[in-house]
Amino acid sequence: MLKYQEIAGKIEKSIKNQRLKQGDKLPSLEELVSQFNASKSTVRKALEILENKGAIYQLRGSGIFVRKLKRRGYIDLGLTRGLKGTIGEYEMTTEVLAVEVIDATSEIAKNLSIEIGDAVYYIKRVRFLHGQPLCIEESYFVKSIVTYMNKEIAADSIFNYLRTALKLNLGFSDSYFHVGKINEEESKFLKLSIGEPKFYLESIFYLATGKAFDYSKTTYHYDQAQFFIQATSE
């Protein structure tokens, strides 16, 4: 973990520990610099992370302020991380339906900016929240980047594996979503009737270098999932 990530984590923890509320003022940049014994640019980078995450806002000339805590139980789509990292390690279980190497179709190739026929890991999973079906997910990982995968890894947090075992530096993500109606296959996995509502999410995840490594398509149970985004102004 880099120094500025560490500092961002510490500031966030102190907001939680002190139960600070929307509009509460944090120490100034200069005070944080001396508190963490870090350079100005490092502390500024840490504050930028927290601002992007929606944990704080900065008012030029006035200081640094705490943003409202999000409502509980919502999945944050504004963060580039896997579902386990978002919802919490212990509430989720996973049933792995498939882990195999396939050739990229034109749809997969287009979304991952690779060639048709390039090798990708295809992973299909049903994920459960407190034992109830939450979503069915199909993911495609570029094999030249995600060089190894198996059922045990897919049953746990794949993103955690990418970070810790493969030492990949995750960057950003694009998410597209809309509402639709459940089809026959989804109805079985999510225990819904055909035609009931669904939340359909497509995401493309990039390394910090800008290279796409994961394209995933997820159908959520309409009554099990709620979502959240914090946006900053232009």
Next chain:
Amino acid sequence: MLKYQEIAGKIEKSIKNQRLKQGDKLPSLEELVSQFNASKSTVRKALEILENKGAIYQLRGSGIFVRKLKRRGYIDLGLTRGLKGTIGEYEMTTEVLAVEVIDATSEIAKNLSIEIGDAVYYIKRVRFLHGQPLCIEESYFVKSIVTYMNKEIAADSIFNYLRTALKLNLGFSDSYFHVGKINEEESKFLKLSIGEPKFYLESIFYLATGKAFDYSKTTYHYDQAQFFIQATSE
């Protein structure tokens, strides 16, 4: 418009004009500083805006790169702006059903961090995209901040009015959403059957000072709206 906003706009325009693609390299910070005849911190602030918007990414030691253009026709929930600003001025029309001053209920007061009974403008609108019903929206504006409102303003872009006439400095927003089923009232406005899918979005908009000024609840036609978010990493 502030200098850094102007520069951000110019860089974005040049990305479009030059049809730059994902991974294409932009001029260095130093080159941009001399190109725009601005200070380093101003250009940095402009780049930060573009990074938050998902238009570029910066790689320490390597440079500044273009991010993939989003797919067309998706509503960007990562930006703090009104629907007209997001979708485009000319494709949208609005039917205003109500503009009135009411007392804040406990639900409204809680979301806007005001007192129960405080005056708010209640605005109810149906919005159409190319003549088809897109969404039905109920908004609550804090009257002490949004001091005047009428049907003509509500029929156009309210956010534009807030910025230009009331000179409000818009800050950030929190959005919560889930999928549900259309109720009787929504079915009439959106021309759907009761029980068909809906996308339900609640947003709280804040001034740059951190004060909440608008709480809105919007139900989207499931087949008319698609959404988009670009996320950065932690």
